[in-house]
Amino acid sequence: MxxxxxxxxxxxxxxxxxxxxxxxxxxxxxxxxxxxxxxGNYHLFLPMLHEITSGGVEPRHVVRPLRPLFRKTRVDFRRxxxxxxxxxxxxxxxxxxxxxxxxxxxxxxxTTNFFSVDGAAETAFTLKSLKDAVGLRNHLLEMFERADLERDPDRRRRLLTFCLVGAGCTGVELATELQDLIQKTLLRNYPHLDGREVRLVLPEASGRIVPCVSSRLAWLGLDKLRRKGIEVRLHAPVIAVSEGAVTLADGKVVPTETVVWTAGVxxxxxxxxxxxxxxxxxxxxxxxxxxxxxxxxxxxxxxxxxxxxxxxxxxxxxxxxxxxxxxxxxxxxxxxxxxxxxxxxxxxxxQGDLVSLGSGDGVGEIGGVAFSGLPAWLLWRAVFLGKLIGWKNRVRVALDWIVGAFFERDISKLEW
Amino acid sequence: MxxxxxxxxxxxxxxxxxxxxxxxxxxxxxxxxxxxxxxGNYHLFLPMLHEITSGGVEPRHVVRPLRPLFRKTRVDFRRxxxxxxxxxxxxxxxxxxxxxxxxxxxxxxxTTNFFSVDGAAETAFTLKSLKDAVGLRNHLLEMFERADLERDPDRRRRLLTFCLVGAGCTGVELATELQDLIQKTLLRNYPHLDGREVRLVLPEASGRIVPCVSSRLAWLGLDKLRRKGIEVRLHAPVIAVSEGAVTLADGKVVPTETVVWTAGVxxxxxxxxxxxxxxxxxxxxxxxxxxxxxxxxxxxxxxxxxxxxxxxxxxxxxxxxxxxxxxxxxxxxxxxxxxxxxxxxxxxxxQGDLVSLGSGDGVGEIGGVAFSGLPAWLLWRAVFLGKLIGWKNRVRVALDWIVGAFFERDISKLEW
Structure with a gap:
């Protein structure tokens, strides 16, 4: 043969x-x-990318090198x-x-689908790779450093406005993680900044968030997002992105230095x-x-x-x-x-859906049973921890979470 | 007043x-x-930089953000x-x-002292910042990826030759960590590569290594380095560095794509x-x-x-x-x-000196008492763990070491 x-x-x-x-x-x-x-020479566990941006999990802990995985097999990995x-x-x-x-x-x-929106591909951040996640984290920390030195209130508010385009799973999970990082850690450490100047805007073209989960859970999630202070705008397609602003279909302009495109693939x-x-x-x-x-x-x-x-x-x-x-x-x-x-x-x-909504919160449905709040969040952590490839990463991510429960998040802007 | x-x-x-x-x-x-x-907005714990390069410790774990440290004090930190x-x-x-x-x-x-050696500042890697450590790690992994595809034996040997200039503390600690990474992890995962083609060359201008410790310990350290397969060359000043080669004062040329300058400040x-x-x-x-x-x-x-x-x-x-x-x-x-x-x-x-010589080995002297081998290594870990600023980093580095004792090191080349 x-x-x-x-x-x-x-x-x-x-x-x-x-x-x-x-x-x-x-x-x-x-x-x-x-x-x-x-x-690349590794497999990237994408569902935890938003935790890299917020600093909850170390970048390397969601990455599985491929060569050791196939070392004793007949699979011939070639980079x-x-x-x-x-x-x-x-x-x-x-x-x-x-x-x-x-x-x-x-x-x-x-790859990211910018739907031919003017300026989006050139200006917006994406969240598809480890480099994206690390780069977005550094940019966010840089915005706080710059805002801390900025005397002009308009420019300071623009530096502190973060616009995530598209309220799918990625947009919603990232938004809640960032809101946690901003409210629980960053604002405490930048005492000159006023928390009321920080905005997290989440425009969504359609009439609902997280299309992956059932309509009832999506409304529950929307309510949770709004109570966290995230400005979700439904029926609000973005028509243009430029350095310094996002323009919505109704003509409203959001002045911002940070646009993250999470609107589709x-x-x-x-x-x-x-x-x-x-x-x-x-x-x-x-x-x-x-x-x-x-x-x-x-x-x-x-x-x-x-x-x-x-x-x-x-x-x-x-x-x-x-x-x-x-x-x-x-x-x-x-x-x-x-x-x-x-x-x-x-x-x-x-098999079901789970959406994490920041620390201690989430919505989800598994086998027809709906969960929300802490149970959904714990289930999210348990399910995704189990789905990580390799015990080393499971142990390391679990330890990151445990350490994260006892200590404040890092806010060092690491230049790499 | x-x-x-x-x-x-x-x-x-x-x-x-x-x-x-x-x-x-x-x-x-x-x-x-x-x-x-x-x-920057952080303090970097330099003594563990070589462990970032080898992947033993996560970059962020040796970094202490400054703002939280001074939040409740009168110290006004300004980036x-x-x-x-x-x-x-x-x-x-x-x-x-x-x-x-x-x-x-x-x-x-x-800053690094290149002693006006031809081509050194332009070509050589340094180990003074987190960016240096992460960049050197990625370069090293890239050399293995490229060697794996290279058919020409001369070019493959050049890709697999790593030259660290200067056998001070930094050079010696980095060399032993890299030797561990190469021998214990990389060669196992690149089965097409022959371990005999890998060289770690450590030219030193003076007649001894690690000037910080006593002469007796330095000779003991030299012996340990050589037994690990590291080619230490004493009285061997580097006179030129170029893309692809290092020239020593005696006219010998080491063909290499990787020169790390650890010769002084x-x-x-x-x-x-x-x-x-x-x-x-x-x-x-x-x-x-x-x-x-x-x-x-x-x-x-x-x-x-x-x-x-x-x-x-x-x-x-x-x-x-x-x-x-x-x-x-x-x-x-x-x-x-x-x-x-x-x-x-x-x-x-x-107060004393401690030099780590890779996993389980080291030399040192504290309060007039000399240590070598495992005791020196354990002492190194205990002392430097204690000197890290903040409990969060102590806990995280200790966990990195514990996880590292049970699992193989990572070999993913992360692009950032």
């Missing part, structure tokens, strides 16, 4: 879990090689940046040369460029096996695939739990194909 | 301890203001970069305007520019009260002062323990001057 090669692009939730499941599923097919490509995918020729072009494949898993994730440009059918977000449309209809053996999953859920009559959302379930299904399908067995269609099973 | 102002420049060991002691000594003189200036010191006019020029003073403490520390350029008597390292020559002879009320300490020790017949070394003792003496002298009391000359009391 000739050697066959499965190539997985990307080591996010989709790619990493696909590699881990394939490794397990192909334990007997020794002749099949698994190659995993990523431009390489994908340049393009040649579906006809069954090969991947990378900055480190070409890689041929028999089976392909496209799990390149998404679209497919990775490499995926967007594939010569296959795609949706309006550039995601490739896959069949019920997560396979590209014209290119058997090539699969796409996670944020870069448009996979419709027959029950929802809508595409599955770009979340980690979707990517992880799809990864398992794709691994299973590839293993079956290698053995000549019949494949099974992918069925998504929604 | 008119208000008087004491201005302290720099929040390193000298400046921070001067501020803390002055605050305590002047508890009754409410009318005296204390102003502390630093270009400002000192541009120049006007000793005649008794004022400091900063990027945030002018600050006048009645008493001045110059504690601006040192000189005074901060602002101090070097002062119109007073200085030594060959640009440090101001102070009298027995650590005062500038021509400018009463202006004091200098730590790495930017040349303070001769009558017993040693030599200037005191640029170490943290010298700076901390001097800080206490200066605070005492200023407090006495404010009360009209007679001042007392500064006497340095050497």
């Amino acid at each position: 000739p050697d066959r090669q499965v190539v997985i692009l990307g080591a996010g939730f989709g790619g990493l879990y696909a590699a881990l499941h394939l490794e397990r599923a192909l334990r007997r097919e020794r002749s099949t090689r698994i190659v995993l490509l990523d431009k 390489a940046e994908v340049r393009s995918i040649d579906l006809e020729g069954r090969r991947i072009l990378t900055d480190q040369g070409e890689v041929g494949y028999d089976y392909l898993v496209i799990a390149l994730g998404s 679209k497919a990775n440009p490499i995926v967007e460029g594939l010569p296959v059918e795609k949706d309006e977000l550039g995601r490739v449309i896959v069949d019920e096996y997560l396979e590209l209809p014209q290119f058997p053996g090539a699969f796409a999953l996670g944020d870069c695939a448009h996979c419709s859920d027959p029950r929802l009559q809508a595409p599955l959302p770009p979340t980690a739990q979707v990517a992880v379930q799809q990864a398992r299904a794709v691994a299973d399908t590839i293993a079956k194909a290698l053995r000549g067995q019949a494949k099974r269609p992918f069925v998504y099973r929604h | 008119p208000d008087r102002q004491v201005v302290i420049l720099g929040a390193g060991f000298g400046g921070l301890y001067a501020a803390l002691h002055l605050e305590r000594a002047l508890r009754r003189e409410r009318s005296t203001r204390i102003v502390l200036l630093d270009k 400002a970069e000192v541009r120049s010191i006007d000793l005649e006019g008794r004022r400091i020029l900063t990027d945030q305007g002018e600050v006048g003073y009645d008493y001045l403490v110059i504690a601006l520390g040192s 000189k005074a901060n350029p602002i101090v070097e520019g002062l119109p007073v008597e200085k030594d060959e390292l640009g440090r101001v020559i102070v009298d027995e009260y650590l005062e500038l002879p021509q400018f009463p009320g202006a004091f200098a300490l730590g790495d930017c002062a040349h303070c001769s020790d009558p017993r040693l017949q030599a200037p005191l070394p640029p170490t943290a323990q010298v700076a901390v003792q001097q800080a206490r003496a200066v605070a005492d002298t200023i407090a006495k001057a404010l009360r009209g009391q007679a001042k007392r000359p500064f006497v340095y009391r050497h």
